[in-house]
Amino acid sequence: MRRTVMKSCLVLAVAFAVSAGTIEFAQAQAAKGPSGLPLPxxxxxxxxxxxxxxxxxxxxxxxxxxxxxxxxxxxxxxxxxxxxxxxxxxxxxxxxxxxxxxxRAAIAAPWMKGKGKGVYVNLRREAQPSSSIVAKLEPGVMITIGECSGEWCFAKTDGAEGWVAQSEIWGAYPGEAFK
Structure with a gap:
């Protein structure tokens, strides 16, 4: 009896995983435009x-x-x-x-524009919040981005390059990773 219950639970878990995968796949397909590229x-x-x-x-x-x-x-x-x-x-x-x-490019915290002096987005030497600051970017500054990890993006701007927190830019989705 115990094995039968365990087998039933296993079958249900596998069926759920397969259907969840199918739903994820269907959602991914629905998020593509006529070009075949993702939207947005x-x-x-x-x-x-x-x-x-x-x-x-x-x-x-x-x-x-x-x-x-x-x-x-x-x-x-x-x-x-x-x-x-x-x-x-x-x-x-x-x-x-x-x-x-x-x-790819991004804008440093455009939602913080006009919030006053002393509001900056930090460009860091490494992709860590404790890493040294290479530059302080004013909100609204445009940067080019080469790669994002889902939390950090490698960015370049006039004479400076480093890592910026992905949550502090407009130009990469939260959690989006690319090289």
Whole structure:
């Protein structure tokens, strides 16, 4: 009797694990856009001048123009060759995919902009909170990121490089890891 109960529990545990794996796989598939790439995802602006449109096509009005190459944006929707993006301020609109790059960048704590003097994001020598500080970044400073561990990102900015806490930047999701 005891073995039968244990076998039943084992069968249920395996069935649960398989169904959970199937659900995870289905959720991962549902989170992909028509391009086959995940949604949402972070990219950067490839061009110096990028028109943000109110709809997916050149027939739609331009609502904003970006003038900064390398600015991080988040792709939240895809339609044909058009990508609906969101910037760090929450502004949304459509951009042609040819104006976007897969290179990664981030903005240091944009939500802390204007909070007063003495508010900084620390760039550290190593990916540890006790590591020495290489530079203090003002909120809103743009950085390039090369890799993230899920907790820390390796970042470069004007003359300084080091590790920044992933929770203190906009341009990488919490827990996202990549090289």
């Amino acid at each position: 995802r972070f990219v950067t602006l490839k061009s110096k001048r990028v028109n943000l449109r109110i709809g997916p096509g050149t027939d739609y009005a331009v609502s904003w123009m970006y003038l900064k190459t390398g600015l991080p944006v988040e792709i939240i929707q895809e339609y044909d060759n058009w990508r609906r993006i969101r910037d760090a301020d929450g502004t949304e609109g459509w951009v042609n995919q040819s104006l976007l790059s897969g290179q």
